[in-house]
Amino acid sequence: MILPPDEKLTQDGLAPTAAPSDGRVLLIACGALAREILDLKDANGWEHMALTCLPAILHARPEKIVPAVRAAVDKHRGDYARIYVVYADCGTGGLLEAACAEMGVEMVKGPHCYAFFEGNDRFAERAGDEVTAFYLTDFLVRQFDAFVWRPLGLDRYPQLRDTYFAHYEKLVYQAQTDDPALTDLARAHADRLGLAFERRVTGYGDLAVTLSDWAARR
Amino acid sequence: MADEEDEIVLSELDDEELVQQMYDDLYDGLKEEIEESVHILLDRGWEPYKILTEALVGGMTIVGKDFRDGILFVPEVLLAANAMKGGMFILKPLLAETGAPTIGRMVIGTVKGDIHDIGQNLVTMMMEGAGFEVMNIGINNPVENYVEAVKEFDADILGMSALLTTTMPYMKVVIDAMKEQGIRDDYIILVGGAPLNEEFGKAIGADAYCRDAAVAVDTAKDFMARKHNQMAAGT
16 A cells, blocks of 8 residues: 555554454554554565554654544444554553553553664663663654654754753664665754764564564454 | 834833733743843842742743643743743842742652653742742652752652653652651652653652642642641641
8 A cells, every 4th residue: 555645644644554344453553653564564464454543743742642542442443353552651651551451452562662663671671771862763753853843842942952952862763674865864863953873773673573463363 | 022123121111011021021931131120120129039929920820821721832931931040040049048938848850760851840940930949959860869859958849750651660669768768758749740640640659740830839839738737737
């Protein structure tokens, strides 16, 4: 399928990629993961899995994630054999986990996508040494202005940069794909924020493991 | 903003107009103008405490309300807070000299593993504006920092902040350590930060979760009033 542009995934999300049918599973995901999930789906031939995404910009408003996920599960649960939620905690402070448990749906383990892309265990091991790291994924590198620059008001008030980032030391670009242009863009973002730059290849990390597990449960 | 030809000369405004102008300047985050206005009011014989409460806190209250109502956003509030900080920098030593009334004393800091201090800096500013004395111990604080600070500062309130899901559980580590040391009940413990919620605050044994700086001020005032009532009743 043709993926909508990132701007649309940010603001609107993605309608279900396949109509309900017998045994079809629905993944309700953050729009920031659409590309990666569809890539895994195509590569592994998970035809029985449909994907729908909530607007990725909810990343910046975690208090809106739980109601949005609840609404999506309620809307689709009668139509699909099973539903999985492709969010980690994502700043909901445990509320998404509680809501998923209550609704009887599984979600991705971990605190956020930075952790599961890198691998939750590995991320946790590094956490103590990386307190001053600011993470970007492929999607966030492409959507940097929408998720970082503009919401922080840096387009209007560049003098606030150091108020936000004074305690950060480096920008870690967690690369899901090998794209030199994206790496250059990530490096430019690091420069704009006045941070050192590190590129770290993560691939899809625990996202691939989790989806494989779900896909296998026919 | 005014055009150059009708530029406002702060020193030519009467007191009422100047305070009103300070509200506007705080709202617009104009630090230098706020500093100039504070100096003007001091020169006119205003008590530092009066400037703080009537001009700065009055202005920040409007900012706080508009933030809560979604009219202002974090960047604008930060600029307003920065302007207020400019005024507070001038007033703080004078307030100490003149023995301005203090509602209570608070230690605030971000927990270990977390470097985010925007929220706690806003709380500090609003609390100071409301008449609290605040010791801000900054970011990445282990238990010992909190415990030492509340004792050293003779605090009434301990405020803890966290932005990350991964760091917020450390608040419980601090509270549990204070329980072990038998000092938990000596302090009002307030917690806040983006991923926190009411349930979490209760679960870790905090006295209250505060969703934003304005709520933190109201909650702190409320707890201090209760504390004073209890003391007055001899309980």
